[in-house]
Amino acid sequence: MMRTRPLKVALLGCGVVGSEVARIMTTHADDLAARVGAPVELAGVAVRRPNRVREGVPAHLITTDAVELVKRDDVDVVVEVIGGIEPARGLITTAMEHGASVVSANKALLAEDGAALHAAAVEHGVDLYYEAAVAGAIPLIRPLRESLAGDKVNRVLGIVNGTTNFVLDRMDSTGAGYSDSLDEATALGYAEADPTADVEGFDAAAKAAILAGIAFHTRVTAADVHREGITEVTAADIASAKRMGCVVKLLAICERSADGKSVTARVHPAMIPLSHPLASVREAYNAVFVEADAAGQLMFYGPGAGGAPTASAVLGDLVAVCRNKLNGATGPGESAYTRLPVSPMGDVVTRYHVSLDVADRAGVLAQVAAVFAEHGVSIDTVRQQGKDGEASLVVVTHRAPDAALSGTVEALRKLETVRGVASIMRVEGE
Amino acid sequence: MMRTRPLKVALLGCGVVGSEVARIMTTHADDLAARVGAPVELAGVAVRRPNRVREGVPAHLITTDAVELVKRDDVDVVVEVIGGIEPARGLITTAMEHGASVVSANKALLAEDGAALHAAAVEHGVDLYYEAAVAGAIPLIRPLRESLAGDKVNRVLGIVNGTTNFVLDRMDSTGAGYSDSLDEATALGYAEADPTADVEGFDAAAKAAILAGIAFHTRVTAADVHREGITEVTAADIASAKRMGCVVKLLAICERSADGKSVTARVHPAMIPLSHPLASVREAYNAVFVEADAAGQLMFYGPGAGGAPTASAVLGDLVAVCRNKLNGATGPGESAYTRLPVSPMGDVVTRYHVSLDVADRAGVLAQVAAVFAEHGVSIDTVRQQGKDGEASLVVVTHRAPDAALSGTVEALRKLETVRGVASIMRVEGE
Numbered sequence: 001m002m003r004t005r006p007l008k009v010a011l012l013g014c015g016v017v018g019s020e021v022a023r024i025m026t027t028h029a030d031d032l033a034a035r036v037g038a039p040v041e042l043a044g045v046a047v048r049r050p051n052r053v054r055e056g057v058p059a060h061l062i063t064t065d066a067v068e069l070v071k072r073d074d075v076d077v078v079v080e081v082i083g084g085i086e087p088a089r090g091l092i093t094t095a096m097e098h099g100a101s102v103v104s105a106n107k108a109l110l111a112e113d114g115a116a117l118h119a120a121a122v123e124h125g126v127d128l129y130y131e132a133a134v135a136g137a138i139p140l141i142r143p144l145r146e147s148l149a150g151d152k153v154n155r156v157l158g159i160v161n162g163t164t165n166f167v168l169d170r171m172d173s174t175g176a177g178y179s180d181s182l183d184e185a186t187a188l189g190y191a192e193a194d195p196t197a198d199v200e201g202f203d204a205a206a207k208a209a210i211l212a213g214i215a216f217h218t219r220v221t222a223a224d225v226h227r228e229g230i231t232e233v234t235a236a237d238i239a240s241a242k243r244m245g246c247v248v249k250l251l252a253i254c255e256r257s258a259d260g261k262s263v264t265a266r267v268h269p270a271m272i273p274l275s276h277p278l279a280s281v282r283e284a285y286n287a288v289f290v291e292a293d294a295a296g297q298l299m300f301y302g303p304g305a306g307g308a309p310t311a312s313a314v315l316g317d318l319v320a321v322c323r324n325k326l327n328g329a330t331g332p333g334e335s336a337y338t339r340l341p342v343s344p345m346g347d348v349v350t351r352y353h354v355s356l357d358v359a360d361r362a363g364v365l366a367q368v369a370a371v372f373a374e375h376g377v378s379i380d381t382v383r384q385q386g387k388d389g390e391a392s393l394v395v396v397t398h399r400a401p402d403a404a405l406s407g408t409v410e411a412l413r414k415l416e417t418v419r420g421v422a423s424i425m426r427v428e429g430e
Numbered sequence: 431m432m433r434t435r436p437l438k439v440a441l442l443g444c445g446v447v448g449s450e451v452a453r454i455m456t457t458h459a460d461d462l463a464a465r466v467g468a469p470v471e472l473a474g475v476a477v478r479r480p481n482r483v484r485e486g487v488p489a490h491l492i493t494t495d496a497v498e499l500v501k502r503d504d505v506d507v508v509v510e511v512i513g514g515i516e517p518a519r520g521l522i523t524t525a526m527e528h529g530a531s532v533v534s535a536n537k538a539l540l541a542e543d544g545a546a547l548h549a550a551a552v553e554h555g556v557d558l559y560y561e562a563a564v565a566g567a568i569p570l571i572r573p574l575r576e577s578l579a580g581d582k583v584n585r586v587l588g589i590v591n592g593t594t595n596f597v598l599d600r601m602d603s604t605g606a607g608y609s610d611s612l613d614e615a616t617a618l619g620y621a622e623a624d625p626t627a628d629v630e631g632f633d634a635a636a637k638a639a640i641l642a643g644i645a646f647h648t649r650v651t652a653a654d655v656h657r658e659g660i661t662e663v664t665a666a667d668i669a670s671a672k673r674m675g676c677v678v679k680l681l682a683i684c685e686r687s688a689d690g691k692s693v694t695a696r697v698h699p700a701m702i703p704l705s706h707p708l709a710s711v712r713e714a715y716n717a718v719f720v721e722a723d724a725a726g727q728l729m730f731y732g733p734g735a736g737g738a739p740t741a742s743a744v745l746g747d748l749v750a751v752c753r754n755k756l757n758g759a760t761g762p763g764e765s766a767y768t769r770l771p772v773s774p775m776g777d778v779v780t781r782y783h784v785s786l787d788v789a790d791r792a793g794v795l796a797q798v799a800a801v802f803a804e805h806g807v808s809i810d811t812v813r814q815q816g817k818d819g820e821a822s823l824v825v826v827t828h829r830a831p832d833a834a835l836s837g838t839v840e841a842l843r844k845l846e847t848v849r850g851v852a853s854i855m856r857v858e859g860e
């Protein structure tokens with residue numbers, strides 16, 4: 001049954017992920033051919049620095065002219081592992097115009113411009129697959145898009161950034177502060193020299209946008225995602241979480257609203273109870289919970305980044321789009337028919353852990369409690385600690401809209417007895 | 431873009447799973463239509479007892495003539511949720527001969543006769559999907575077959591039977607024996623009136639066969655799977671596991687041999703350390719670890735049985751095969767090109783926990799240790815407990831072939847100082 005003409009693959013980028021893709025395509029060529037039903041060959045590898053030695057990649061395949069490569073008539077599939085918006089977007093679009101299906105690991109691009117890219121794929125009758133864009137090797141896009149296609153997903157909750165999970169895990173296990181833990185992550189290769197995209201939550205927000213769009217069959221871009229990073233998480237927050245039987249994690253949370261008429265997507269640090277399965281996700285691992293009407297609670301866990309795991313996801317997609325090419329068909333594309341709008345953060349309903357520095361005198365708790373009550377935020381527990389005329393007050397609330405909590409905090413700051421709001425953190429996973 | 435002629439679905443069986451499938455097809459008809467690209471309608475529901483009231487299933491769709499139903503020209507997809515070998519096999523085959531794609535939840539049939547059914551699907555140009563056959567709602571077949579299609583899977587290790595996990599979990603948390611815990615499971619609806627298929631490991635062995643075949647791209651039937659149930663697990667085994675910092679789980683384990691030239695598949699109770707993620711899988715939940723060359727360790731977790739979760743998996747497959755029908759294509763079928771043979775249990779290499787009742791006298795340990803050494807089984811730890819002239823000896827070994835352990839046990843039984851072999855349990859997950 002094996003077709004003899006090979007399927008030709010253009011690889012854009014040959015860094016950590018690209019070189020693994022090229023390596024596996026070579027070493028596992030027989031397996032790939034058997035699984036696809038035809039040989040799969042590298043047609044060319046576009047790089048910026050052609051003179052760098054790339055083990056296992058034949059020199060004659062290296063080119064610096066990515067545009068010419070994606071335009072080639074004999075290219076069936078383009079694998080884009082450059083990252084960033086441009087030139088990736090232009091190259092992917094050109095590839096599709098020339099009839100190539102695309103496999104991409106580009107979360108930033110998909111989260112910014114997924115709708116246009118999907119439209120281009122439909123227009124040109126090609127596939128656009130991007131399992132590797134979210135949570136590395138963990139199958140997540142395909143399960144959401146295909147396995148749960150007959151179900152109704154209500155919530156996606158996960159740890160989708162390995163760098164920040166590593167930093168928070170170190171803070172938790174060593175008691176160290178944010179800077180020291182980030183330094184350690186950098187030294188060990190878990191954080192990049194410029195860690196902004198990770199620690200400020202941009203990376204996780206892009207993934208949340210992609211997951212929310214697929215889960216709820218609507219369009220969500222990175223700009224729709226409420227985003228807070230981990231740079232302001234302190235050792236005191238971690239210690240306070242511990243006292244509550246919690247750990248602090250950077251979570252991506254996508255939810256359908258209670259009335260089903262809108263969705264929310266957000267990325268922020270949150271406390272989750274130690275008994276929650278996400279609490280035990282250590283180091284740079286990722287894990288995502290999916291809650292669906294019929295399926296119930298599912299969890300997917302694995303390495304969320306790294307060359308080989310990401311290459312595994314890219315190659316799974318490559319086999320699928322190659323099979324589709326042979327069948328003359330395309331796989332499931334964008335599904336955005338619900339057109340559910342994305343609600344602002346103020347509409348999100350959750351619990352809060354609020355630390356206040358207050359004057360150590362009688363009546364302060366009553367004053368503070370009154371402010372919460374005025375804003376309709378019901379208090380679950382309060383812990384008071386006094387020392388030398390100063391005191392701290394830790395309030396944990398019941399579920400309330402984010403806007404109500406913001407109003408509460410604003411009013412608290414105006415109280416003469418409140419010296420400062422030391423931290424506000426959401427409490428999830430209960 | 432919506433096609434007006436609906437896709438017609440014949441449902442075989444309307445029990446716990448079938449009635450959920452029918453319900454969701456009705457209540458979520460608009461969503462299914464949007465996701466498929468055409469309306470999806472029930473053409474008929476074949477049942478054995480037509481007079482039973484089935485809420486939400488229109489009476490005119492009910493039939494007792496399943497054969498006539500699957501032969502109907504207007505049926506595009508047959509969903510089989512009857513279970514068992516016959517009449518399911520005959521109906522599926524007839525359905526394919528008449529051009530219908532098949533979605534099945536039938537692990538026993540797929541594990542016994544998967545190759546022939548896949549061949550029939552290819553012959554008639556239709557799909558055969560069965561995500562619901564393994565681990566209920568947890569996406570596992572699709573991730574293994576598609577997401578990891580570009581990777582090399584080396585090991586699948588999981589809890590794939592909810593009933594036995596419930597029983598073992600109760601034994602662990604209450605200290606009760608096997609019978610009392612099974613009674614509790616039956617009373618709570620977690621075990622069937624005749625629990626044989628679950629407690630003797632037949633159900634898990636069928637799932638192991640399916641997973642091994644897909645993971646290693648070869649053919650594995652239920653008969654190839656070494657199978658031990660949980661009926662002989664005692665409260666003493668559970669207590670002994672606890673002392674070692676372990677829990678006892680019924681595991682399905684599929685492995686590629688060290689030389690890559692064969693595979694093994696087995697189902698048996700085993701001790702796993704509390705630190706292993708599978709140790710915290712409680713009650714009737716399922717979870718499966720997959721280890722692959724590039725992806726590393728992935729875990730999939732969720733409800734492994736039940737009407738709604740199983741229906742979720744069936745409907746995900748239904749959407750996929752309906753989409754394929756519209757595209758005039760078929761999805762990935764059987765991939766068994768490696769033709770790797772299945773090795774016997776004696777070749778499996780793992781660790782063992784052996785409890786012996788021995789005479790309480792000097793020199794016994796030396797005798798016992800000599801027997802292990804003669805058979806090439808290296809001892810990791812020994813624990814000795816004496817009481818009233820009798821003593822127990824608990825030996826935990828290093829990794830050794832199962833055949834070597836069997837030889838050791840046979841020789842131990844012949845020692846005059848060994849009164850009995852109280853239990854042998856494998857130790858996994860380390």
